[in-house]
Amino acid sequence: MSRLWDKGEPLDERVLRYTAGEDHNLDARLVRYDVRASIAHAEMLHEQGYLSDEDCRAIVDGLSTLLEQFDAGEWSITLEDEDAHTALENRLTALVGDAGARVHLGRSRNDQVLVALRLFLLDASDAVVASVEGLVASLQGLAAEQGDVELPGTTHMQHAMPSTVGLWCGAYEEAFADGIAGLRASRRRADKNPLGSAAGYGAPGLSIDRESTTRKLGFSETQSPVTAVQLSRGKAESTLLFELALVMQDLGRLASDLMLYYTQEYSYIDLPSTVTTGSSIMPQKRNPDVLELVRGAAGSVLACLNECLMIASKLPSGFQRDLQRVKPPLFRAIDLTIDSVDVMAYLLSGVTFNPDRITMSDELYATGKAYELVAKEGIPFREAYRRIAKQYAES
């Protein structure tokens, strides 16, 4: 945007743009999920006698066609469409006529948004897990090849006790395995079918079979009562975001370690030139920009979690449009996490430790010596500790 806060646009268009927000762009990734859910909904309407065979078939085929066309780039969601759901219903009606106007019976855009988001969340958590598994594999590869290299184990960033590259990798492997377990557990809140709650109060007078869409869409349960659905908005999203924040926290800490190891003073590691960059002014520089950007990304993902939680806070129950604002931080955080994890997995595969530059200082063995004293002389640990401490203080 090089026009600086230009006010040329008519006010009503600005209101439309304000309410639609980025949905017409963001919702591209929801199209396939809305199609799946709409087909399940149509088939259930058919089962319940609200749709004729032909209408149901027209809807199912129409939606499948629209998804193919969308994937082929033949149409996209425009600002005028507002969002994926309106875009699909309008295009469906244009494509198959009358039948399209029948698909919205017994549902609301509110439960449509939710069902699409939840199906998306289930896929998204899988995608993050797949990335993190790649990172764990990268750590395992590093441990397998260079795991025996000795490393000062530190506490307080001070030499503490002897460690190895293998132990260092192992800490992060456990952390990311724990992250994967957390990501999988985060699915629980997304795995509840909202369809049939309509605007949050069901469909009075209609006979909607919520269990049917639950089965068709593979959800673990039907969320009920109907009023629970809208109240829960943002919670499945926050739960995934929290797990992303933890993964990014570990990733940022891994980046911190590597940046330390890459300083001239440590020189523990070399990085391949493919993951370092130069300087516009200093001809000699090879900078670990990737690591810095990963470290910074942890803050960005945590901010997304905050944003999601703040948007839902204090709202009276019943759907509130504020919740539309949850999508941008959700999508941002997922993309940024996957990109960061993948780039780190790639970087790790190129890290080389320099055993020659890593000094295992004498003090790393002090605790071991105290343990030896205990073993040899049978004295209490505290006495051994004091004797060794005295030796070090005098040296």
Place this chain on the structure above:
Amino acid sequence: MSRLWDKGEPLDERVLRYTAGEDHNLDARLVRYDVRASIAHAEMLHEQGYLSDEDCRAIVDGLSTLLEQFDAGEWSITLEDEDAHTALENRLTALVGDAGARVHLGRSRNDQVLVALRLFLLDASDAVVASVEGLVASLQGLAAEQGDVELPGTTHMQHAMPSTVGLWCGAYEEAFADGIAGLRASRRRADKNPLGSAAGYGAPGLSIDRESTTRKLGFSETQSPVTAVQLSRGKAESTLLFELALVMQDLGRLASDLMLYYTQEYSYIDLPSTVTTGSSIMPQKRNPDVLELVRGAAGSVLACLNECLMIASKLPSGFQRDLQRVKPPLFRAIDLTIDSVDVMAYLLSGVTFNPDRITMSDELYATGKAYELVAKEGIPFREAYRRIAKQYAES
């Protein structure tokens, strides 16, 4: 503190106070957990041949005595003690002599802090669950007694479709049941035994049986490798804090609903005088302060989650003292959540809905009428929608 930022204190005392922080107060709730973990550690040392029968018995009995005395208020942790762990070891050595100086073999204050915190977290999540169960019971009681009262269901804070007090209660029951499921799931990260990792690099030269303490303390698994333990600090805490934040989010939203219902304009509900307060200037006022404070508390608990996540972010691996700062927000959030949930359960038991004051406006039935049209005339929903919309626009 009425002395305003007085600088009278000697600098070295201020350094001590700065590094010890609030630990000597906060750690009161960790004493029992440190005792349990220290006994398990001593028994394991005994099994491994590092402690004689008498020494082990002296330690176990000594620690049990110290806990009894602590519970009886006979001693407390002082600033000079720094924390629960030092306080116990020093008092143990004073009480049982030499044996006390042997208990620290093969462990570090770092894994001691962690094991005590994790045992505490497991109890704390149970305590929060118990409170939330009380709240759910309160909601169920309200639904049982007044569930049939009709209520306008709203979206966008606008009359949408007919609802009832029962459906309104049901939404929150589901939300808090989901919260309980989340709290239980949050135990996973606390349920890993850190003992035996010592300062994060194990106990070189000693034969420590980590599985033994895992069994004795009832943990589900032994966290390994040893380097994983310190890297994971703050994550079990954050996971509980996140679930607390979600419970408080729902609680804040419940408070928002009730405050709306309690306005003169709504007058949906009455509150008993035990949960309202007066004004210093306006003689007529009965204010729902409890509800406002609950709504505000949601922000405070969310800030605790933020604090915990920010403290751990970007830190190089290996123990870092920064992590001590996780305890205050953790304890604050647990206490504030339990207090808020309990006060709300109590308040709910006194809420009375006023059916006479609740107007079910005609427009609440518009969707139902559209559904009727569809059923009666077989027209597409979109057409029925447009016809009913026209009726309302003209009225």
Place this chain on the structure above:
Amino acid sequence: MSRLWDKGEPLDERVLRYTAGEDHNLDARLVRYDVRASIAHAEMLHEQGYLSDEDCRAIVDGLSTLLEQFDAGEWSITLEDEDAHTALENRLTALVGDAGARVHLGRSRNDQVLVALRLFLLDASDAVVASVEGLVASLQGLAAEQGDVELPGTTHMQHAMPSTVGLWCGAYEEAFADGIAGLRASRRRADKNPLGSAAGYGAPGLSIDRESTTRKLGFSETQSPVTAVQLSRGKAESTLLFELALVMQDLGRLASDLMLYYTQEYSYIDLPSTVTTGSSIMPQKRNPDVLELVRGAAGSVLACLNECLMIASKLPSGFQRDLQRVKPPLFRAIDLTIDSVDVMAYLLSGVTFNPDRITMSDELYATGKAYELVAKEGIPFREAYRRIAKQYAES
């Protein structure tokens, strides 16, 4: 993005994309500022004898031409360019040859980024001020036309004392005037010239006249020493973001008031149909989506402040690439604030209060009656308070 986390892209391209991030898109708004700063830098180099007359003129004319072409849409920043600064230097060298390769003497991309961002921040705060002034004008218009309408003044969302639409508007006028004062004060941190600090350590051996570029660019001071420049990154940004967060907090509270007033139960106000939207399922609905989205936007802007502060936290001094991540939340927050303020100014101009629907309950006058008692009978206020309270309790 309908390709779901596709990994088709070669890894090195992903590294480039990861490090360049969104800069090639985001930097569009920095082009004009980099041109201004580069011209000032070139003229200073010329004054100091490092650039010939012709080279200086070639650079100045070249940059001006590039800006015109950019504004005309003839070129844009590509991913390969990485950012505005590289794009401009490369295009300048292509356009004017050798002279272009001379412009980078004595500066670094680091101080270039900073100077462009600071010039941008000064304009951005002006743009936000202009929007907020429009909002204040809208509030003043509302007060002028409907200010005499009586309104129950509330505390704790309960009727407290008599108020008016004028007093209600006045509160927000003061709030936004205070916001404008804060926005203006926030310029202080942006109003320091970073140019000449180069990568943060000056230009050893060169004679750079930093005061000259300070004058040319209209900065209030030259930031020194050179090492202070990079350490300050993110602080001018955070300071603006904090003020945006306060403006949005007030705006969100204004939205909360209006949503309350727009409920069926209050019915204090009507909103024009241009700022309300319909429902996909409920034919009768007119929803205040704009207000909800404004309320939600307050959380999004606050998250941007958080993000900015978290990115800079704990970093060792000297430039760190993490700081690149400050731009997205900065730009997002500015745009969202301006859009929200503008849409609210527009909405306010269409608000109509319904005096007929606003009930001034008797209890609003209780405090006034107590004051009357004090005046008439000379009794202490506390006694008057108790007597009036008794009357209300009995009624």
Place this chain on the structure above:
Amino acid sequence: MSRLWDKGEPLDERVLRYTAGEDHNLDARLVRYDVRASIAHAEMLHEQGYLSDEDCRAIVDGLSTLLEQFDAGEWSITLEDEDAHTALENRLTALVGDAGARVHLGRSRNDQVLVALRLFLLDASDAVVASVEGLVASLQGLAAEQGDVELPGTTHMQHAMPSTVGLWCGAYEEAFADGIAGLRASRRRADKNPLGSAAGYGAPGLSIDRESTTRKLGFSETQSPVTAVQLSRGKAESTLLFELALVMQDLGRLASDLMLYYTQEYSYIDLPSTVTTGSSIMPQKRNPDVLELVRGAAGSVLACLNECLMIASKLPSGFQRDLQRVKPPLFRAIDLTIDSVDVMAYLLSGVTFNPDRITMSDELYATGKAYELVAKEGIPFREAYRRIAKQYAES
């Protein structure tokens, strides 16, 4: 609290404790400010003819006596008092009788809380400024004594260009001087007299001279209209908290630098034993705990800012009790900032740089060599850059 979430307490006491919160402890620091404001209010009432000479004198003397007694520890605020304001009014009436019951005419606890908090904020920002000035002096002392020591200047944590301890100190001096300027500017929002706004709607029928209390209390302006006062709650607090967060951000970054310099690999500095601590298990350790705790404290203070902003967000206008929750994070952040700044000033006075251990690598001079080439041969900088880069790549 060693009783684990005991529920023994009667419910009504728990409601009282919940609503009073920590006010009876926190408000100790507000007593002096409430006394000052109450005296100004009483004198104004006297000027306006609402208080007789004797009553006014009784109130003024009574309040002064109560403050002396409070400072002498003769009374404190109890849970039953709820807060400082009630405690003072009750004790005043007990002390001087009838006159005490007259002091509350024309004010509310709401504006009393606000005026006391604002007077406190003005003092608190001064106290923080005084601490930060001490830190700046400490940095200047370090620069004066060891400023000539050479230091590698870094970007991306990589050797970049030559620097010195003096330049390093200078960066932080500028940062903290900027912090002081920010702290002073933050006073603007606290420097508005709220007195006379009462509960937010003035004192109908009374003739209150708000300008008089503004003059007496030294405020720069009278906040008006009366409705603006409660709407502004939390903003002066947030503004101070934001500046504290920036000071702590710089302090945390200073701590990060020093921890890096203190690693065995850097060994740039020594720290005196008074600011380092030992390990419970490793006899040789000297840990920079103070620095770690300062780094962690930055996150805690930022969380306080978040908490304050979240508490006020989305609230309808008019006083809301939620705002009581702003005090704990406000007080916590002020105390933690002052403690952290002071401990850091003390630590800095003991830092010794080791020139012998600091290696100025050859690459630090690459940019200088490129500049020399430009100067000597008149070639464009880009060409010089490429030639020097080639030299380094080959070496």
